[in-house]
Amino acid sequence: MTSNNAFYAQxxxxxxxxxxxxxxVIQTCRKYSDRIGTLYAGHNGIIGALTEDxxxxxxxSDEAIAALRHTPGGAxxxxxxxxxxxxxxxxxxxxxxxxxxxxDIRYFFYNGGGDSADTCLKISRxxxxxxxxxxxxxxxxxxxxxxxxxDNSPGFGSVAKYIATSTREAALDIASMCSTSTKVFIxxxxxxxxxxxxxxGALASETNDGPPHMILLPEVPFDRQRVMAHIDAAVxxxxxxVVVVSEGARYEDGTFLADAGNTDAFGHRQLxxxxxxxxxxxxxDLGYKYHxxxxxxxxxxxxxxxxxxxxxxxxxxGQRAVECALEGKNxxxxxxxxxxxxxxxxxxxxxPLERVANQEKFMPAEYIREDGFGINDAGRRYLRPLxxxxxxxxxxxxxxxxxxxxxxxxxxxxxxxxx
Amino acid sequence: MTSNNAFYAQxxxxxxxxxxxxxxVIQTCRKYSDRIGTLYAGHNGIIGALTEDxxxxxxxSDEAIAALRHTPGGAxxxxxxxxxxxxxxxxxxxxxxxxxxxxDIRYFFYNGGGDSADTCLKISRxxxxxxxxxxxxxxxxxxxxxxxxxDNSPGFGSVAKYIATSTREAALDIASMCSTSTKVFIxxxxxxxxxxxxxxGALASETNDGPPHMILLPEVPFDRQRVMAHIDAAVxxxxxxVVVVSEGARYEDGTFLADAGNTDAFGHRQLxxxxxxxxxxxxxDLGYKYHxxxxxxxxxxxxxxxxxxxxxxxxxxGQRAVECALEGKNxxxxxxxxxxxxxxxxxxxxxPLERVANQEKFMPAEYIREDGFGINDAGRRYLRPLxxxxxxxxxxxxxxxxxxxxxxxxxxxxxxxxx
Numbered sequence: 001m002t003s004n005n006a007f008y009a010q011x012x013x014x015x016x017x018x019x020x021x022x023x024x025v026i027q028t029c030r031k032y033s034d035r036i037g038t039l040y041a042g043h044n045g046i047i048g049a050l051t052e053d054x055x056x057x058x059x060x061s062d063e064a065i066a067a068l069r070h071t072p073g074g075a076x077x078x079x080x081x082x083x084x085x086x087x088x089x090x091x092x093x094x095x096x097x098x099x100x101x102x103x104d105i106r107y108f109f110y111n112g113g114g115d116s117a118d119t120c121l122k123i124s125r126x127x128x129x130x131x132x133x134x135x136x137x138x139x140x141x142x143x144x145x146x147x148x149x150x151d152n153s154p155g156f157g158s159v160a161k162y163i164a165t166s167t168r169e170a171a172l173d174i175a176s177m178c179s180t181s182t183k184v185f186i187x188x189x190x191x192x193x194x195x196x197x198x199x200x201g202a203l204a205s206e207t208n209d210g211p212p213h214m215i216l217l218p219e220v221p222f223d224r225q226r227v228m229a230h231i232d233a234a235v236x237x238x239x240x241x242v243v244v245v246s247e248g249a250r251y252e253d254g255t256f257l258a259d260a261g262n263t264d265a266f267g268h269r270q271l272x273x274x275x276x277x278x279x280x281x282x283x284x285d286l287g288y289k290y291h292x293x294x295x296x297x298x299x300x301x302x303x304x305x306x307x308x309x310x311x312x313x314x315x316x317x318g319q320r321a322v323e324c325a326l327e328g329k330n331x332x333x334x335x336x337x338x339x340x341x342x343x344x345x346x347x348x349x350x351x352p353l354e355r356v357a358n359q360e361k362f363m364p365a366e367y368i369r370e371d372g373f374g375i376n377d378a379g380r381r382y383l384r385p386l387x388x389x390x391x392x393x394x395x396x397x398x399x400x401x402x403x404x405x406x407x408x409x410x411x412x413x414x415x416x417x418x419x
Numbered sequence: 420m421t422s423n424n425a426f427y428a429q430x431x432x433x434x435x436x437x438x439x440x441x442x443x444v445i446q447t448c449r450k451y452s453d454r455i456g457t458l459y460a461g462h463n464g465i466i467g468a469l470t471e472d473x474x475x476x477x478x479x480s481d482e483a484i485a486a487l488r489h490t491p492g493g494a495x496x497x498x499x500x501x502x503x504x505x506x507x508x509x510x511x512x513x514x515x516x517x518x519x520x521x522x523d524i525r526y527f528f529y530n531g532g533g534d535s536a537d538t539c540l541k542i543s544r545x546x547x548x549x550x551x552x553x554x555x556x557x558x559x560x561x562x563x564x565x566x567x568x569x570d571n572s573p574g575f576g577s578v579a580k581y582i583a584t585s586t587r588e589a590a591l592d593i594a595s596m597c598s599t600s601t602k603v604f605i606x607x608x609x610x611x612x613x614x615x616x617x618x619x620g621a622l623a624s625e626t627n628d629g630p631p632h633m634i635l636l637p638e639v640p641f642d643r644q645r646v647m648a649h650i651d652a653a654v655x656x657x658x659x660x661v662v663v664v665s666e667g668a669r670y671e672d673g674t675f676l677a678d679a680g681n682t683d684a685f686g687h688r689q690l691x692x693x694x695x696x697x698x699x700x701x702x703x704d705l706g707y708k709y710h711x712x713x714x715x716x717x718x719x720x721x722x723x724x725x726x727x728x729x730x731x732x733x734x735x736x737g738q739r740a741v742e743c744a745l746e747g748k749n750x751x752x753x754x755x756x757x758x759x760x761x762x763x764x765x766x767x768x769x770x771p772l773e774r775v776a777n778q779e780k781f782m783p784a785e786y787i788r789e790d791g792f793g794i795n796d797a798g799r800r801y802l803r804p805l806x807x808x809x810x811x812x813x814x815x816x817x818x819x820x821x822x823x824x825x826x827x828x829x830x831x832x833x834x835x836x837x838x
Contacts, residue, residue, distance in 0.1 A: 014595050016588075044598040073591025079599045165818055169435075169720035172492025172821065176433050179463040180498045185716060203818065275713075276692055294694075296712035297604060301588035304724060307817065387817035398726065398806035399584055399622065402591060 004035065005104045006325070007049060008057075009042030010074040010141075011081075011112030011119065015155030016162075016303040017314035018141045019075050019403070021111050023068040024318025025139065026057055030065075035326055040103060040410065045079035046110070046119055050092065051417050052099050054410045067403035069315065070393035072303035075405055078112075081419075083119050086129055095417055096123070097132045102413045107135055107325045111318070113142035113153070117333065118357040124331035137321040138333035138353055141314070143300045145196035148359040149351040150335035154317055155300070157310030157386035160200030162302045163189050163244065164387055166295065167204035171211035171242045174291070178240035183288035184231060187212075188275035190299060191246045194362045195219050197299070199375045200383055201244030208374060210234070211242035216278075218248030219363050220372035222257060227278075228285045230373055235288060245274050304400050308389025313346070320348045344385035423454065424523045425744070426468060427476075428461030429493040429560075430500075430531030430538065434574030435581075435722040436733035437560045438494050438822070440530050442487040443737025444558065445476055449484075454745060459522060459829065464498035465529070465538055469511065470836050471518050473829045486822035488734065489812035491722035494824055497531075500838075502538050505548055514836055515542070516551045521832045526554055526744045530737070532561035532572070536752065537776040543750035556740040557752035557772055560733070562719045564615035567778040568770040569754035573736055574719070576729030576805035579619030581721040582608050582663065583806055585714065586623035590630035590661045593710070597659035602707035603650060606631075607694035609718060610665045613781045614638050616718070618794045619802055620663030627793055629653070630661035635697075637667030638782050639791035641676060646697075647704045649792055654707060664693050723819050727808025732765065739767045763804035 008025050010018055022041075029039040041055040042048025048055075055076055057065070068075055086093050099105070110120040117138050124136035140147055145156035167187060174185040189198040195217030205211055213234035216222065234241035249257045258273040275292035282290050313336055320334035335351040338344070367379030375383070393400040427444050429437055441460075448458045460474040461467025467474075474495055476484070487494055505512050518524070529539040536557050543555035559566055564575035586606060593604040608617040614636030624630055632653035635641065653660035668676045677692040694711035701709050732755055739753035754770040757763070786798030794802070812819040 010595065014592055047598065071591065072588045074595030076595075077598055078595045080596075081599055161817055165723055166717045166721075168818055168821070169491045169722060170716040172490065173433055173716045173720040176429065176493030176495075176497045177499075179466065179496055180500055187717075273695055276695065291715050292713070293715035293717050294711070294713045295717065296710050297589040297592045298585045298606070298712050298714065298717075301592040302585070303588060304584055384816065389817065390811070390814050392809070392811065395809050397803065398580055398808065399587055402587070 004106045005037040006039045006107035006109065007042060007100070007105045008039055008109040009045045009048055009111065010076055010078045011045040011110060011116035012078060013143065013300065014074040014078050015141055015143050015300050016072045016158040016306050017155055017311050018111055019068040019071045019073070020311050020314035021139050021141060021154060021318035022075060023065060024315040025109050025322055026065050028319045028322035032322065032326060036107065037104065040105065041076040044077035045081060046083065047079045047081055047419065049096055049099055050419060052412045052414050054103065055407050056410050059408045060405055064403050064405050067401070069311065070303060071403040072301045075403060082115060083122050086122060086125070093126060093130060097126060097130055098414055100132065100134060103410070106133060109137050109139055109321050111139040111141050113144065114147055114356070114358055114360060117353060121331060121353045121357045124353060127330065135325050135330040137324050137329065138356065139321045140317050140333055140335065143197065144191055144194055146194040146360045146362070148356055148361045151338040151346065152336055152386055154310060154314035156196060157307035157313070158302065158305070159190070159197055159299050160383060161307040161387035162299045162305050163197055163200045164203035165305060167201040167212050167242065167244055170293070171204060174240045174242060181289060182240070182291050183235050184241045184243065184282050184290040186243045186245060186275045186278050186290065186292040188245050188247055188292070188294040191218065192248045193218055193360055195246045195248065196363060198244045198246035199363060199379060200387070202375045202380060203383055203387060208369060208376070212244045213238065213241045214243045215374040216243065216245040216249045217363060217368065218246050218250055219368060221252040222249050224281060228281065231282060232286055243278065245278055247274050249274050303393055306391050307387045308391040309386055311391045316348060324350055341381055341385065344388065423525045424456040425458045425526035425528065426461060426519070426524045427458055427528040428464045428467055428530065429495055429497045430464040430529060430535035431497060432562065432719065433493040433497050434560055434562050434719050435491045435577040435725050436574055436730050437530055438487040438490045438492070439730050439733035440558050440560060440573060440737035441494060442484060443734040444528050444741055445484050447738045447741035451741065451745060455526065456523065459524065460495040463496035464500060465502065466498045466500055466838065468515055468518055469838060471831045471833050473522065474826050475829050478827045479824055483822050483824050486820065488730065489722060489819070490822040491720040494822060501534060502541050505541060505544070512545060512549060516545060516549060517833055519551065519553060522829070525552060528556050528558055528740050530558040530560050532563065533566055533775070533777055533779060536772060540750060540772045540776045543772060546749065554744050554747070554749040556743050556748065557775065558740045559736050559752055559754065562616065563610055563613055565613040565779045565781070567775055567780045570757040570765065571755055571805055573729060573733035575615060576726035576732070577721065577724070578609070578616055578718050579802060580726040580806035581718045581724050582616055582619045583622035584724060586620040586631050586661065586663055589712070590623060593659045593661060600708060601710045602654050603660045603662065603701050603709040605662045605664060605694045605697050605709065605711040607664050607666055607711070607713045610637065611667050612637055612779055614665045614667065615782060617663045617665035618782060618798060619806070621794045621799060622802055622806060627788060627795070631663045632657065632660045633662045634793040635662065635664040635668045636782060636787065637665050637669055638787060640671040641668050643700060647700065650701060651705055662697065664697055666693050668693050722812055725810050726806045727810040728805055730810045735767055743769055760800055760804065763807065
């Protein structure tokens with residue numbers, strides 16, 4: 001077995017293009033096969049490393065790896081699992097080192113968002129704290145667009161394109177129904193704390209006059225009376241009203257409009273159901289006939305409608321991560337830099353991971369329009385380039401083709417480990 | 420003004436391809452401009468005829484009319500408005516004749532589903548009952564696929580493709596999340612009484628083993644205990660469970676799982692919220708973490724993912740409607756006939772409208788698999804051809820381009836009319 005093997009894993013909520021990043025990592029590792037031996041993929045993120053549940057990617061055909069570029073979801077399995085601090089849970093890190101040693105793993109690529117960047121940062125310090133030579137590179141991914149430093153997060157452009165397209169399409173539907181039927185249509189978009197995804201609904205029209213006629217962002221406290229008055233005015237003016245609401249919409253005191261009461265492994269509350277909650281208010285306060293949609297996973301899995309810019313960037317950060325490793329870097333995250341806005345051009349810079357981990361980038365106030373119910377031209381200028389270009393997957397029998405991987409596991413060398 | 424003008428209008432819930440039918444009607448009228456004068460489009464369906472709110476389609480450019488083929492929603496406005504019987508509301512029919520006379524309208528094309536076919540049938544009898552020479556042709560349209568005689572309804576193939584694609588994509592998402600997070604994903608599909616749309620979710624996989632692992636149809640009474648046991652078994656076997664549930668899912672006694680309590684103009688109950696209702700049961704009975712999506716208008720407006728077969732058929736029934744009129748036919752509906760299944764081929768037959776109006780075609784029992792939780796191979800063979808082929812709209816600035824119509828109204832000749 002060659003030394004200097006590599007590990008790659010996916011973490012957190014997946015996106016339409018996280019596998020495009022996987023494709024970038026794997027193809028680049030294959031390109032540098034003289035310097036990187038085998039690339040092992042962790043099954044279900046860091047859990048795969050802890051439990052020595054490793055997929056030998058060298059057994060996958062070039063064709064299957066290429067197909068990852070147009071396959072949504074996380075092909076190797078993702079996880080919501082946060083490593084504890086090295087001081088409080090040293091044995092977990094010792095286990096990781098055992099596994100890495102057993103398989104000669106010296107490169108660690110972790111594909112995730114802000115929480116996962118924290119995991120990656122902790123791993124990057126193994127070298128310093130525990131004397132094991134390892135380079136950890138974070139591969140940015142999140143539909144939420146809330147990673148700092150990077151101009152935008154791979155995964156966001158595609159969900160933005162999906163929400164903008166769906167808003168435009170559904171608006172044409174309700175516009176034709178409103179004379180005798182539905183007056184208010186509410187689309188719920190993801191985005192726990194940052195309103196980026198809902199904001200992208202604004203792109204459905206060229207102007208702020210809509211549709212959508214209103215976007216409810218977590219950044220702007222929800223005021224029922226003001227919101228209902230705005231909806232009513234839109235119905236009176238246009239005959240109908242299209243609202244895009246972020247799942248994170250909340251009252252002044254921070255209470256979410258709809259709170260399912262569950263929390264995930266990171267301690268975040270599981271949200272959902274803002275659209276029907278708001279629809280109930282419309283019925284009660286205004287009496288209008290409504291329809292509502294909750295796109296949920298559909299929006300972040302919609303690879304069939306991915307942004308070509310997003311696919312390219314997702315691939316590029318995967319590719320750059322491997323190059324960083326080969327350049328001897330550690331604890332960095334390839335980040336997107338906006339070099340020019342119109343025409344849009346971008347390049348990649350290497351961001352220090354300690355400035356990325358556990359940070360959330362909210363919608364800046366200067367992108368939010370004065371009444372708080374959407375974005376202004378500055379916001380549009382920021383968002384517009386990210387949804388450009390189509391990258392339709394190949395279709396077969398009427399459906400998008402997806403990668404078929406063998407996902408063969410390595411033979412374990414170590415005793416079993418319980419999380 | 421030329422005599423023998425025509426009227427076209429859209430009725431009922433719109434689809435991703437109803438404008439493709441409009442395109443077929445308008446382009447064919449233009450082709451036979453020696454025999455058909457002006458085609459007027461009713462603004463908001465039959466209401467446009469009653470209120471003399473008529474759009475002069477001759478003022479639209481060829482380019483704009485061609486763009487209707489890839490524009491979702493109802494470009495001329497739709498309505499949910501049912502004409503009463505001629506015996507009980509004769510004055511309404513007299514008004515229609517006044518309007519038709521005032522604008523020399525002798526051809527009536529009505530684009531809708533089963534309820535609208537009833538309106539069209541009533542209009543077709545004006546000649547017989549009230550001595551006004553008019554030919555009424557129905558142009559089939561409904562996402563619900565519940566029109567009789569026709570092998571399938573234009574509009575259905577595209578929503579079927581959307582649900583199948585979304586199910587495949589979301590299933591890849593949950594498959595990658597299930598080790599530490601979501602175990603059950605529920606997608607709610609439209610279909611008030613017939614389970615056709617939910618059934619199309621089955622096409623997401625080549626086999627009945629899923630995903631989706633379960634489809635809940637209105638045709639099969641909901642039995643909470645059996646459903647929960649099936650979900651539990653799927654989670655234990657696959658690690659996760661994907662459920663597609665029809666909005667019309669109901670208990671043995673006919674009560675809908677989720678009943679918003681509203682009724683539309685046709686007296687149908689407005690449904691919605693089956694997915695969260697079912698998710699609540701999953702939480703309560705099984706304790707699994709869930710996600711749910713309600714596609715609502717998104718599914719029937721998703722022209723970006725239309726089935727090429729569906730677009731062609733929608734156009735063809737519009738085209739054939741005009742030909743029927745020119746052949747002197749009355750009270751017919753061009754219907755799709757399946758000539759061969761594999762390879763799929765189809766042709767158009769002219770169905771008598773009295774056999775279409777107010778009928779609903781349910782999923783035949785022989786398409787439903789034995790346990791009731793999905794469809795069998797016969798069902799797959801029926802559905803598969805309908806989602807074939809892609810017909811992506813042109814995109815501009817990252818979004819689907821849509822038709823921009825002038826929608827210029829004619830000068831009214833008659834006194835105002837109140838509905």
